[in-house]
Amino acid sequence: MDIVSGILLVIHMIGWAIVLGGALTSMREPRIAKGVTHGALTALVAGVLLVGMAEMGDGDVNHIKIAVKLVVALVITAMAFYGSKNEEKVTTGFLGGLAGLTVLNIAVAVLWR
Template identity: 70%
Template sequence: MSTLSGVLLVVHMIGWAIVLGATVTNLRPPRIVKGVTHGALTALVAGILLVGVAEMGDRDVDNVKIAVKLVVALAVTALAIYGARREEKATAALVGSVAGLTVLNIAVAVLWR
């Protein structure tokens, strides 16, 4: 089970890295590329699977932390889908919001103990 958790964690982190990297590189001119949506969906699904595997094992899961991370991940995913489908509506604020929420999600994962 620990191998599966490790693989899912790597996939989860790669998804967030794609989101953060693609948004930071596309701040000027502001746009959301399709890779941001794919990275957000990958991180979201991998995160849900990580929680499922942790619940099946003998580890305790902080449900409040998971709920906060899920809400932030859903917001990032929704903004990424909106920005990718309506490229003319992508502003620097939208791209910055996606990048900022991604950093918030990573900070919650690392700093919340």
């Protein structure tokens, strides 16, 4: 199970990297890059599967931390979908918020012990 958890973690991080990279590279011409919504969904699904794997194992799961990460991930995913459907509403501030929330989600994962 450690190998499966490791693979899911890599997929989860790649999803967030796609979201962050897509948001930052589109700042000059504000738009949602095509891969951002897919990256957000990939990270969201992989994160839920990671929590499921942790619940099945012997380790303790910090449910408050997971709830915070889930809410932030859902907001990021909703922003990515909204921006891809309403391209005229996407501004540099919108993309900055998307990138900032992505960094916040990564920081919560790494720094919250």
